[in-house]
Structures are given as C-alpha cells and as structure tokens.
Amino acid sequence: MKLELIATATFGLEAPVKREIEALGYKILKSEDGKITFQGDERALVRANLWLRCADRVQIKMAEFKALEFEDLFQQVKAIPWEEWIPPDGKFIVNGSSVKSKLSSVPACQSVAEKAIVERLKETYGMDYFEKTGALYDIKIALLKDRVTVTLDTTGPGLHKRGYRQNAVIAPIKETLAAAMIQLSFWRKGRILVDTCCGSGTIPIEAAMIARNIAPGLNRSFVSEDWEAIPEKLWKEERKKAFEAMDWDAELEIYAYDIDKRAIAAAKENAAEAGVDEDITFILGDGGKLKSQGKEGGIIITNPPYGQRIGDQDSMDKLYEDFSAFLKANPTWSMFAITPDKTAEQKIFGRPADRRRKLYNGRMEVCYYQYHGKKPEVKADGDKDR
Numbered sequence: 001m002k003l004e005l006i007a008t009a010t011f012g013l014e015a016p017v018k019r020e021i022e023a024l025g026y027k028i029l030k031s032e033d034g035k036i037t038f039q040g041d042e043r044a045l046v047r048a049n050l051w052l053r054c055a056d057r058v059q060i061k062m063a064e065f066k067a068l069e070f071e072d073l074f075q076q077v078k079a080i081p082w083e084e085w086i087p088p089d090g091k092f093i094v095n096g097s098s099v100k101s102k103l104s105s106v107p108a109c110q111s112v113a114e115k116a117i118v119e120r121l122k123e124t125y126g127m128d129y130f131e132k133t134g135a136l137y138d139i140k141i142a143l144l145k146d147r148v149t150v151t152l153d154t155t156g157p158g159l160h161k162r163g164y165r166q167n168a169v170i171a172p173i174k175e176t177l178a179a180a181m182i183q184l185s186f187w188r189k190g191r192i193l194v195d196t197c198c199g200s201g202t203i204p205i206e207a208a209m210i211a212r213n214i215a216p217g218l219n220r221s222f223v224s225e226d227w228e229a230i231p232e233k234l235w236k237e238e239r240k241k242a243f244e245a246m247d248w249d250a251e252l253e254i255y256a257y258d259i260d261k262r263a264i265a266a267a268k269e270n271a272a273e274a275g276v277d278e279d280i281t282f283i284l285g286d287g288g289k290l291k292s293q294g295k296e297g298g299i300i301i302t303n304p305p306y307g308q309r310i311g312d313q314d315s316m317d318k319l320y321e322d323f324s325a326f327l328k329a330n331p332t333w334s335m336f337a338i339t340p341d342k343t344a345e346q347k348i349f350g351r352p353a354d355r356r357r358k359l360y361n362g363r364m365e366v367c368y369y370q371y372h373g374k375k376p377e378v379k380a381d382g383d384k385d386r
Helices: 014-023 042-051 070-078 106-125 175-183 202-211 232-244 261-274 313-329 344-348
Strands: 003-008 028-032 035-040 057-066 091-099 136-144 147-153 193-195 254-258 280-284 299-302 334-339 355-361 364-371
Touching (some): 003 042, 042 057, 057 070, 070 106, 193 202, 202 261, 334 344, 344 364
Parallel strands (some): 091 136, 193 299, 254 280, 299 334
Antiparallel strands (some): 003 057, 028 035, 057 147, 334 364, 355 364
C-alpha cells in the first residue's frame, strides 16, 4: 500500500530527520517546520519507527483539504477510507488543533470529525455501536489557516522513549535532541568523544548506539504493532535485520564526566540497559578539568548545567572558563555545547561560535554552539616519535 508518512520533529531538527529518512531510502515529498513528509509503504512505517533517532513520531497522512464550515469537515473526514485501518473493535480517539482558521473551536472540530468516522464505519460494518475494546488508533485533526491535515499516529509514546533510561537526573536532555547534537557534530566512530557534564548519560549512550548501529526503537513497542493492517511479519523481519546490522567490531573511545555520584550511577545503569556500558568510560569528577592526555582531534559534546540544574551563576561561569582554557590549550579539539545562556560564546571561547543553531530542549529555547578545532597535522612515518 502506497502511503504518505510524516515524521514530526522538534523545531530545528528537521535537517537531521530529513537525512535519516533519505538514508533509509525513502523519497522526501515535503519539508516544513516540525514535520517531514515522505513516501513509503507499510514496511517504511515499521522501519521509520525502528530507526529514526531525531524524530518525535511517525504518522500516516490520511487526507488534506480546505474546510470553512463544519459540514465541509464532516464530509471530507467521512470520505476517508477508515475501514482500511480501523477494525470493528478499534479504539479510536480524535485530538485536534486549530490555528488562524474559521473553525476555531477545537472541541467542536474533534466532535464533528469523530461523528464522521463513526458514520463511515457504521456504513462499512453495518454496526450501530462500537465498543472500542481493541487496538488504539490516535487520530489528529489539525487546522492551519483553514487547511485541515488528518493524520493517524503509528508510534504511541514518543520516539525519544527508547526504553533504556530507567534512571534520570534533574532536567535530562531528550534522547532525540542528544542524537541530533551528535549527528550535527564532527564526531564519528574512531574519534574521541567526551561529555563533560553527562547527567543520566544520554549523550554518550546515544553516541555509542549510533556507532554500534543499534536501532533506537529496537527494544520498545509501538502502537501500530497491534494493528491488523500492518502484518506482524514486517515487524519480525525488520527487527531481525536491525539485530543483524549491529556493528560490534568498531573501537570506541567515549568518556562521560559528572561531579554527581548519583548521576554517574544512573548513567551507568542506563548504559547497561542500552547494551553499551562497555563502550563508555564513566568518570566521577569535574569535566571542566578535562585533560587531553596529548591526544588530538577530540570532540566535546555536552549539555552543561543551567538554571535549576546548577543553582548559582558563579559555578556556571567557572565551568565556562575551564572550557575556554581547555580549547585554547588544545586547538585541534572541537566543542559542541547546548545552553540557553546567550552570553556563552564569549565565556566559552572569547569569540563567536563557528556555527550556531536554535533548538529547543523541551519547551526551553536553547542555542547549539559549535566551535571547530583545527585539523590535526598528519605526521610522516619518520615523525611518529617526535
């Protein structure tokens, strides 16, 4: 079955999501703020849920149309072949949103859409009452400037719910954002990676999973696994392929620092749950006192503490001073840091970042500051010991 699928994303992460979809082999139809529309089929739906690291969820685009009156909304929603997805016992719910549209009452739009779906299913199944005891079908009616987009969620709990984070510290970074930070950096397996403020370990764990090619959704379930319309064998086949695709041969050098022993303990447990505990060296200590040990070309990717996560500005300023001193002493190292502090550029490096990107950590606007180190000099064979 040919499908239009939508991968939703936090604002600012559209580019890495788009690249992930293309890497899976699917054609991008449209890229907009917060969502990437692509073409696929039932297998694409399964693969996208298993493999997308930076997206929030995967939806089926059921229809798109203009609606100025409730009758328009009713008839267009009723025209959708819901019976192709929802069986007689399907538990369907309708959520909605309306922005700058004539049909501005969200509860009214939800009610009209639900009535339309019920009427369609009544005519199809010859039933007057639906018990809704079966699998869940979460339908979204989104109105924007009188355009209605109708989607069916295939994910359930958001894709950031990998399943490995059993323990968390205050204000942990989302797994999807951590994965995006890594993919937007210079880091690749074979290079040193350091998280100076690891918290519950999300950044180093996501890095290890990327390096090992571990599908982020491999150890969790999805709402569409219970759907009759998606053959169970597709999930089994794609999970088997994902297991076979893992890379256990690559040598990784990933270090994770934190001054809080509870954070280190939580991070270790989470890494073990993700299956990458042997790939990460966890260090109880001040990441600001990091030493390069004479190694060049390292990458620092970190979410330094701020706001409620640290408690006082002096401690944060001291951490930035340490970062700045380290980068000046180690010009081949690169640093990628996310923070809402708009004065961080001068504090970290004394100059503007080589690149910056506005992102969101939950509902908080942050900036992803990128400082690019110099490329390490390639030594001739005779210079190895110099």
